[in-house]
Amino acid sequence: MTTDATPSTPSPLDIEIGALTGGSAGLPQYAGKAVLIVNVASKCGLTPQYAGLERLQERYAAQGFTVLGVPCNQFLGQEPGTAEEIAEFCSATYGVSFPMTEKVDVNGEDRHALYERLVGFADAEGHTGDIRWNFEKFLIGRDGGVVARFSPQTEPESAELVAAVEAQLAG
Template sequence: MNGGRHNERHHARNRESFMTLHDIPLRTLTGEPTTLGAYSGRTVLVVNVASKCGLTPQYEGLERLQQNYGDRGLTVLGVPCNQFAGQEPGSAEEIQTFCSTTYGVSFPLLEKTDVNGDGRHPLYAELTRLADADGEAGDVQWNFEKFVISPAGEPVARIRPRSEPESTEVVAAIEAHLPG
């Protein structure tokens, strides 16, 4: 099959057609078109999420960040991904129900997305260029890897999956880039 090659060419074409992260086409969990531009002027914490992972309880901390910093200009953006041991097998409806009933998630979720490999979404093609605190860029390591995007649409921090959402590292990166 040639599906991977088609996706790679498709994403390469998309990459050439946008100017900033704000311009990259995205889809909400319900399939509606959007972009990060919808959050222009806000700090965005982009996190690849999964419902059946040992790190899934991080949803609680992500929701607390949204509640505590939302009024100050933060939007947490969850990106379901099934690339790590098949830990996000659900449909969009199942994911939404799980997140809202189990963890009270109120922050926006995107459609299920590939974050690594030939079919990597253009957003993650850009985000994975950013190095973490140890100077390592490249593939997302696991579910719940976190990227902070400035209000201007620039990736400014990358935090690996084992760092809890309310850890000093994550909170400091968010607070350093809140608008105003």
């Protein structure tokens, strides 16, 4: 886990990104909250993590927390659907209530600016740079800075992730 101690670093929440259903996702509205940004996919072996992400949303939303799902089709084409198909799948299959952005690239030449701001932060193993797979997670603190990065295999309700969320909500 790495903490961004430089207050002059622009917040990822300052980035403009579209909402899955059209219009703006309005990231500045999450200023002062803890936000878990996750690149998601509907046809991945890790897709069942949606259930844990939704439980986190339900458990901590009232305390100033949100999950933000960012669909991405860069990993073996595992998010091929349209915005409508993604929204329907997430709602019908996992009861997802947390906000979702438009589908974007998280790696490569067309990497979205949101991920340009995120990929420089290291996870507990020291990994920085490109997103490795679907369901890589970034925790944004109430101050707008990235405070933690978790590998795709880290379950949403793992002790380390829950402790990081609770620390942001307590502080």
